[in-house]
Amino acid sequence: MDKNTLLVKTDKGRDAMARRAPELGPRLRSMLILVDGKRNAAELDTLGAGLGGGAALLEQLLAQGWIAPHDPNGPSFQNTAPLADGQPPVAPAPAPAEVPTPPAAPPAPVAAPPSAAPVLPFVDARRLVVRFINDAAGPMGELTAIKVESCKTASELQALLPRVREALQNYRGAATVQRFDQEIVPQLPRH
Template identity: 35%
Template sequence: MPTIYAKTPAGLNEIETRARKLSPRLRSALILIDGKRSESELGKLVQQAEETLQALLEQGLIEAVATTSSKPPRDAGPASVPGPVSVPGPASVPGPASVPGGTAVLDVATTRREAVRAINELLGPEAEMLALKIERANDELALRAALERAVAYIANARGGGAAAQFTAKFLIGL
């Protein structure tokens, strides 16, 4: 069963500070680890994935947070992970939550996590600073500002179509 990895607090600190002066391969892999991608998915994105993941594990920058089966249960909710990371199954990503009065409320943590993943997939290692800004957003206003900045960067790097898709997925309704 494939393993899913997430950054530890030390890994998040390394992304911000570069204190350990990781090699470009290790740093790129650390950026791509988001608590959702399995080791097989990471293997498609990272050179020498097995050795790279092992090195990050040994340095305490990532940790295994879940294993996936080939078919996740349809009714399973998000799995809790110690710390700020939550790993939902592919079929169980929560949408906007209802509050008394019938209005929908954006799940900032879910949007933030999904946006970081989308940015990393669209831009790869170039997304590092954008991903950090999105990860730091603690409320809807800060998240909107970070996402708008990401849309401008995506439009410049990948074109208007990619930017429009990102906008439709993450900014409409925010």
């Protein structure tokens, strides 16, 4: 893997963060948290050195499909495998035909006005809040995300929203809080 390659979480990786996938394990999860689409492989390798080998963890995440090289001209996920035993990367033959179709569907709901967003069931709403925190604040929001994950009812989640807003304000600023209030809060159950 080229050290200048920007790495991003795939849909699988974002979902694993939101649901705290047990198959990740603590070291891989910590490394996945660091992948934010702004750091290249060299920076991530340096940051992950304390986890017991940043480059090796990145290769594992890449091989298992949790992360992918960022492609500014195409989808955020490329189906390539890291070099192993001197073999060339696996060609992404079927992926280009399949990948554009699913990403075309999600932008429509995102573009819908906030008032049109349906209220989600509690479990889905909690997952949505955790994903927003992880995507917006990265590792800095981990404690807040854990508190949200510990909510057992919609009332508990509603009671925690001021702390979520405060954390987002501290880590990412007022624009992120405003986006949270417009995109996420209307979808949360009230009771």
